[in-house]
Amino acid sequence: MAWSSPPPAALQQSLHALYSDHHGWLRVWLQRKLGCPFDAADLTHDTYARLIGSRRFPPPGESRGWLVQIAKGLLIDLRRRRRVETAYRRALAILTEQQQAPGAEEREIALETLVSITAILDRLSPKAREAFLLSRLDRLTYPQIAARLNVSVASVQKYMLTAVKACYSALQTPHVATE
Amino acid sequence: MSLPSKPASIDGGISAAVVEQATAWLVKLWSGVATPEDHRECARWRAAHADHEHVWQQLQAIEQKLDVVPREVASRTLRSTSPGRRRALKTLAAMLAGSAATYTASQTNLWQRYAADYRTETGERQVLDLADSTRVTLNTASAIDVRYDNRQRLVQLRTGEILVATAADPATIRRPFAVGTSQGIVRALGTRFTVRQTDEQTSQVAVFEGAVEIQPQLDSSRLTQLEAGQQATFSAHTIQAPRLLDADTAAWAQGLLIVERMRLDEFLRELGRYRVGVLRCDPSVGHLLLSGVYTIADTDRVLASISQALPIRVAYQTRYWVTVTSS
Numbered sequence: 001m002a003w004s005s006p007p008p009a010a011l012q013q014s015l016h017a018l019y020s021d022h023h024g025w026l027r028v029w030l031q032r033k034l035g036c037p038f039d040a041a042d043l044t045h046d047t048y049a050r051l052i053g054s055r056r057f058p059p060p061g062e063s064r065g066w067l068v069q070i071a072k073g074l075l076i077d078l079r080r081r082r083r084v085e086t087a088y089r090r091a092l093a094i095l096t097e098q099q100q101a102p103g104a105e106e107r108e109i110a111l112e113t114l115v116s117i118t119a120i121l122d123r124l125s126p127k128a129r130e131a132f133l134l135s136r137l138d139r140l141t142y143p144q145i146a147a148r149l150n151v152s153v154a155s156v157q158k159y160m161l162t163a164v165k166a167c168y169s170a171l172q173t174p175h176v177a178t179e
Numbered sequence: 180m181s182l183p184s185k186p187a188s189i190d191g192g193i194s195a196a197v198v199e200q201a202t203a204w205l206v207k208l209w210s211g212v213a214t215p216e217d218h219r220e221c222a223r224w225r226a227a228h229a230d231h232e233h234v235w236q237q238l239q240a241i242e243q244k245l246d247v248v249p250r251e252v253a254s255r256t257l258r259s260t261s262p263g264r265r266r267a268l269k270t271l272a273a274m275l276a277g278s279a280a281t282y283t284a285s286q287t288n289l290w291q292r293y294a295a296d297y298r299t300e301t302g303e304r305q306v307l308d309l310a311d312s313t314r315v316t317l318n319t320a321s322a323i324d325v326r327y328d329n330r331q332r333l334v335q336l337r338t339g340e341i342l343v344a345t346a347a348d349p350a351t352i353r354r355p356f357a358v359g360t361s362q363g364i365v366r367a368l369g370t371r372f373t374v375r376q377t378d379e380q381t382s383q384v385a386v387f388e389g390a391v392e393i394q395p396q397l398d399s400s401r402l403t404q405l406e407a408g409q410q411a412t413f414s415a416h417t418i419q420a421p422r423l424l425d426a427d428t429a430a431w432a433q434g435l436l437i438v439e440r441m442r443l444d445e446f447l448r449e450l451g452r453y454r455v456g457v458l459r460c461d462p463s464v465g466h467l468l469l470s471g472v473y474t475i476a477d478t479d480r481v482l483a484s485i486s487q488a489l490p491i492r493v494a495y496q497t498r499y500w501v502t503v504t505s506s
Contacts, residue, residue, distance in 0.1 A: 084256060087255070087256045087257075087259040088252070088256045090255070090256075090259070090368070090390070090392070090404060091251075091252045091255035091256045091259075092252065093368050109247060110247060110248045110252070113244055113247045113248055114248060114253065114256050114257065116244070117244060117245070117253075117257060118257060121257060130400070133254065133257060133258065133400070134400070135209055135211075136209075136241075136242075136245055137245070137250055137253055137254045137257070138254070138400070139211070140211065141210060141211025141212050142210040142211060142212065143211075143212065144211070148400075157206060157210070160206045160209065161202060161203065161206050164202045164205055164206055164238065164241070165198075165202055167238075167241045168198060168202065168237070168238060168241075171237060171240055171241075
């Protein structure tokens with residue numbers, strides 16, 4: 001199923017076939033989901049880039065399923081990114097009078113970080129998410145968090161374990177881990 | 180699984196048990212109630228095996244990641260992107276039901292108005308242009324304090340209702356603009372919006388342009404952003420899910436009360452805000468529905484006109500004691 005090291009010529013050929021056979025409907029499908037032709041073109045491109053990056057090619061007859069799978073993941077990522085971007089811009093607009101507004105590069109790094117943290121938090125239950133934020137951002141103790149969330153301290157511990165495990169596994173995945 | 184002196188590669192697989200233990204240690208030390216003995220024990224665990232220390236270091240990346248972004252920025256961003264923010268709607272409904280119709284300004288409100296920087300009498304309306312060109316319109320029986328300093332532009336709504344049209348801050352360092360109510364803070368971003376102290380327990384915000392952020396007083400983690408075209412009610416603890424804006428919410432600024440299929444008891448409660456004295460609605464007619472555009476400057480005329488439209492009678496015990504009953 002996976003090609004460990006495909007010969008360049010064969011790779012070129014299969015990639016070409018994969019592109020010419022599928023990019024058309026994929027773009028249409030993405031445009032219907034996104035409502036914007038430019039975003040759709042970008043994500044179509046990203047879908048192929050992700051596929052090539054994975055160095056795994058779909059077996060014959062499964063190309064469509066694979067591409068949709070990848071594209072769906074990218075759609076979720078894009079929507080999350082937009083969501084975080086808006087929230088981040090708001091936060092800056094409200095807070096920057098207290099300190100110097102961050103420069104473009106600093107903003108990009110912050111945004112990247114917030115997107116990756118949001119990706120982790122999105123996998124947690126609302127309570128686990130809030131427990132994690134109360135602990136790490138607001139520096140509350142577990143007993144304080146327990147009181148705030150109206151749960152036992154043992155539950156807070158459980159939420160934190162779940163959260164840290166989610167963080168750890170995200171750190172292990174290739175596109176979140178340090179290059 | 181690996182040589183004791185060298186950490187196994189991630190792909191080679193550090194045992195799940197080690198990850199489990201490292202996680203447990205980290206969660207323990209983050210509790211805020213860990214003892215010095217806990218810290219020593221954790222240090223001993225880390226030193227016991229290279230893999231332990233390796234995983235421990237990996238977990239430190241979580242903290243490092245969070246440190247990249249200023250804490251308050253991270254807090255706001257991450258909290259407002261939560262997908263499953265459910266609001267305590269039931270609590271709010273109970274709260275609203277509890278605040279029975281008070282048709283006259285309470286004593287507290289009266290006191291609030293007299294101690295305030297700017298105030299309006301019942302039936303009066305006033306437009307203020309503040310130092311930064313922000314325009315605040317006070318509705319009937321309303322009072323505000325204006326607190327501008329070099330950190331912030333704050334308008335404290337003591338009672339009643341205001342329409343705000345913010346202006347860009349002329350100061351060199353931009354100061355945020357906010358309206359405070361008894362229930363919390365409404366922060367503005369280049370905006371036109373109304374804030375109303377509905378009663379002792381709740382405030383209501385409606386946004387016509389731009390966006391605002393609501394922060395209830397007793398739960399600073401519960402931030403909600405309202406976009407243009409939305410309105411929401413909040414208490415000191417909780418914020419109701421935003422609803423579609425009723426565009427006529429700010430018609431009072433033009434001296435009008437515009438209603439669409441509004442219950443008579445609710446309508447009289449609204450009208451009562453513009454009228455000195457008691458305006459009572461008999462429960463037998465409270466459910467009647469009313470639509471129309473009314474001029475709030477002359478509430479007696481409004482009462483006369485609705486008595487033509489609906490099967491009701493307006494009984495004047497005195498000029499300040501009016502009861503609306505079935506005809």
